[in-house]
Amino acid sequence: MKKKLSILTIAVLSIGLILSGCGNSKQANGSQAQDNSLKEIKEKGEFVVGLDDSFPPMGFKDDKGEIVGFDIDLAKEVAKRMGVKAVFKPVQWDGVLLSLNNKDIDVIWNGLTITDKRKEQIAFSNVYLQNKQIIVVKSDSTIKGKKDLSGKIVGIQLGSSSETALTADKETSSALKDTRKYSNNTEALMDLNQGRVDAVIVDEVVGRYYISKKPGLYKVLDEDFGKEDYGVGIRKSDNSFKEELDKTLDAMKADGTADKISQKWFGKDIITK
Incomplete structure (x- = not known):
C-alpha cells in the first residue's frame, strides 16, 4: 500500500512540475510578447x-x-x-x-x-549628457573660482535651477555683495558684458549655447554649483x-x-x- 501511495505521489508531483514548467514557459513567452x-x-x-x-x-x-x-x-x-x-x-x-x-x-x-x-x-x-550649474565671467576677469566671488555681484535667472543651486551654497551666497535676478539668461549675460554684474550662474547647456554665439567674450570657470544627469x-x-x-x-x-x-x-x- 505504501509503495502504491509513493508511486501515486511521484506521479502527481511529476504532473505538477510539468504543468508548472508549461506555466512558466507561457509566462515567459507572454512577457516577451508584451515587449514588442x-x-x-x-x-x-x-x-x-x-x-x-x-x-x-x-x-x-x-x-x-x-x-x-x-x-x-x-x-x-x-x-x-x-x-x-x-x-x-x-x-x-x-x-x-x-x-x-x-x-x-x-x-x-x-x-x-x-x-x-x-x-x-x-x-x-x-x-x-551631464548638465552643470556653471559660473560665467568675462574673458578678462580675474575671478578664478567661488572664493573670488566674495564681495561681487552675481546674476541669475529668477526661479531657475541656478538660483536654487546658489542658495544651497550658503558659504558662497552669503559672501556676495548682491544677487541680481533676471527674467532670462540673455539679459543676465548682457549685463555681464556691460559690467553691471561680475559673474553669471547658468545651466551649462544654456550658457555654452549663448557663449558660442559670442566667441572670445566670456569664459567658464572650472568650479561649478552642482551636476545633474540627462x-x-x-x-x-x-x-x-x-x-x-x-x-x-x-x-x-x-x-x-x-x-x-x-x-x-x-x-x-x-x-x-
Missing part, C-alpha cells in the same frame, strides 16, 4: 518625441518655425541609424510623463533630468526599444558623431561618455 516595442517602432517607421519646443538649445523653434536643437539632432541621427524617422511633438511639460505612459509619444527627449521620483514612473536611457525618457515596458536606443547612442559617442553635434551647439564636447 522595438518591432512596433520599426513597423510604423517612426518614434514620436515629446518636448517643450521653447527650450534652446535642446529643442526650440527657429526663425522659420522649424523645431531645431541639440536633442533634435541627436534624436534624428538615432532614428536614421535605426531605420526610422523621428517625429517631434510639442507637449505640455507638466503632463509629459502622462503623455509618454498614455502612448501619445514614444520618448521624452528634451534635456530631461534623471530623478528618483521620475524613475518611479518611467525608465531612462543611459546618461548622454537621459531619454522611455516607458518602463519598452525594454527592447530602450536597448536599441542605448546601443545606437553608444555607437554615436564612439564614432565621434555625438561630439560633432555637441560642438555645433555648445562649441565644446560635453557628451557623457
Whole structure:
C-alpha cells in the first residue's frame, strides 16, 4: 500500500512540475510578447518625441518655425541609424510623463533630468549628457573660482535651477555683495558684458549655447554649483526599444558623431561618455 501511495505521489508531483514548467514557459513567452516595442517602432517607421519646443538649445523653434536643437539632432541621427524617422511633438511639460505612459509619444527627449521620483514612473536611457550649474565671467576677469566671488555681484535667472543651486551654497551666497535676478539668461549675460554684474550662474547647456554665439567674450570657470544627469525618457515596458536606443547612442559617442553635434551647439564636447 505504501509503495502504491509513493508511486501515486511521484506521479502527481511529476504532473505538477510539468504543468508548472508549461506555466512558466507561457509566462515567459507572454512577457516577451508584451515587449514588442522595438518591432512596433520599426513597423510604423517612426518614434514620436515629446518636448517643450521653447527650450534652446535642446529643442526650440527657429526663425522659420522649424523645431531645431541639440536633442533634435541627436534624436534624428538615432532614428536614421535605426531605420526610422523621428517625429517631434510639442507637449505640455507638466503632463509629459502622462503623455509618454498614455502612448501619445514614444520618448521624452528634451534635456530631461534623471530623478528618483521620475524613475518611479518611467525608465531612462543611459546618461548622454551631464548638465552643470556653471559660473560665467568675462574673458578678462580675474575671478578664478567661488572664493573670488566674495564681495561681487552675481546674476541669475529668477526661479531657475541656478538660483536654487546658489542658495544651497550658503558659504558662497552669503559672501556676495548682491544677487541680481533676471527674467532670462540673455539679459543676465548682457549685463555681464556691460559690467553691471561680475559673474553669471547658468545651466551649462544654456550658457555654452549663448557663449558660442559670442566667441572670445566670456569664459567658464572650472568650479561649478552642482551636476545633474540627462537621459531619454522611455516607458518602463519598452525594454527592447530602450536597448536599441542605448546601443545606437553608444555607437554615436564612439564614432565621434555625438561630439560633432555637441560642438555645433555648445562649441565644446560635453557628451557623457
